[in-house]
Amino acid sequence: MLSYLHGYHAGNFADLHKHAALWLILTHLRKKKKPFCVIDTHAGSGWYDLGSDQAAKTGEWHGGIGAAQAGKNAPEMLQDYMDHVSRFDPITHGREYGVRDTDEYAGPFYPGSPFIVREMLRDEDELVLMELHPRENETLYHRVKRDPRIHLHKRDGYEGLVAMMPPAIRRGLVLMDPSYDVKQDYQRAAHSLQSAWDKWPTGTFMLWYPILEDGFDADLRKSIGAIKSQGGVLCAELAADHGGAKGRMRGAGLLVINPPWQFDQDLDVIGSWLAKTCKLPGPGHHTTRWLVPAE
Ligand SMILES: C[S@@+](CC[C@H](N)C(=O)[O-])C[C@H]1O[C@@H](n2cnc3c(N)ncnc32)[C@H](O)[C@@H]1O
Numbered sequence: 001m002l003s004y005l006h007g008y009h010a011g012n013f014a015d016l017h018k019h020a021a022l023w024l025i026l027t028h029l030r031k032k033k034k035p036f037c038v039i040d041t042h043a044g045s046g047w048y049d050l051g052s053d054q055a056a057k058t059g060e061w062h063g064g065i066g067a068a069q070a071g072k073n074a075p076e077m078l079q080d081y082m083d084h085v086s087r088f089d090p091i092t093h094g095r096e097y098g099v100r101d102t103d104e105y106a107g108p109f110y111p112g113s114p115f116i117v118r119e120m121l122r123d124e125d126e127l128v129l130m131e132l133h134p135r136e137n138e139t140l141y142h143r144v145k146r147d148p149r150i151h152l153h154k155r156d157g158y159e160g161l162v163a164m165m166p167p168a169i170r171r172g173l174v175l176m177d178p179s180y181d182v183k184q185d186y187q188r189a190a191h192s193l194q195s196a197w198d199k200w201p202t203g204t205f206m207l208w209y210p211i212l213e214d215g216f217d218a219d220l221r222k223s224i225g226a227i228k229s230q231g232g233v234l235c236a237e238l239a240a241d242h243g244g245a246k247g248r249m250r251g252a253g254l255l256v257i258n259p260p261w262q263f264d265q266d267l268d269v270i271g272s273w274l275a276k277t278c279k280l281p282g283p284g285h286h287t288t289r290w291l292v293p294a295e
Pocket residue numbers: 002004005006041042043044045046111112113114130131132133136155156157158177178179
């Protein structure tokens with residue numbers, strides 16, 4: 001059963017941390033002329049209206065992108081990404097971005113992972129999206145169908161990823177961003193990433209996970225930390241130091257297999273600024289550590 005809808009959480013501190021990391025990796029991939037591919041196994045609906053009822057119900061974005069936009073002295077390497085978010089306005093693109101005459105929009109808008117990657121794609125690059133939720137998939141379909149570089153599949157992201165390995169374009173990134181609304185997501189994510197990495201050991205893989213009081217994040221770190229990749233496995237966490245209500249997120253983490261050079265340092269600068277600037281459930285900080293050192 002798919003009950004999670006990202007519209008309630010888009011732009012919160014955890015989304016921002018993940019998307020800033022995504023932007024860093026894409027910036028690195030664009031440095032070489034050779035084409036790259038991105039596979040986004042849990043794509044969501046592509047972009048979000050922060051003026052919608054969904055977003056208003058939780059108000060989470062105010063403590064994330066809202067706080068960051070109002071914050072002072074943002075690190076230089078976050079600037080490009082922040083500019084992209086501030087400029088992002090699907091209405092000006094109309095049907096090309098899947099804007100429908102029948103829907104009402106309020107704005108401001110926030111790009112999800114598909115529209116962050118889209119911004120960074122060159123003509124020769126490719127983006128593969130998987131989204132299983134029927135309504136989210138349909139919305140996303142209308143938003144990406146006019147772009148020949150983007151291929152959307154309505155299929156299970158864990159199985160789909162393994163079936164697609166290795167990709168025809170051998171440089172690139174897998175983003176796995178499950179909703180963790182069922183406990184099995186932890187195990188399925190770990191198995192899928194292990195199998196995919198076996199078939200594509202030079203790819204970069206980034207897995208997002210929540211840090212909850214009663215979560216299973218330690219199991220994930222153990223499983224992914226057992227992948228002895230030459231490029232190493234990095235763990236980056238943005239979290240409040242204590243507590244958080246039961247079932248509520250205390251923070252969020254990223255596990256990155258084969259991260260680009262100096263990604264750990266850049267993300268730590270960004271994450272430390274986010275820890276000071278965003279609204280976490282309490283005072284917190286950012287940490288980066290290598291679960292498997294790069295050779
Ligand atoms: C956290 S949201 C994705 C957000 C998006 N990656 C972003 O950063 O903007 C997770 C999405 O995964 C979808 N989903 C859940 N289980 C899935 C599965 N097994 N395969 C593919 N998509 C799935 C949900 O419907 C939801 O839209």
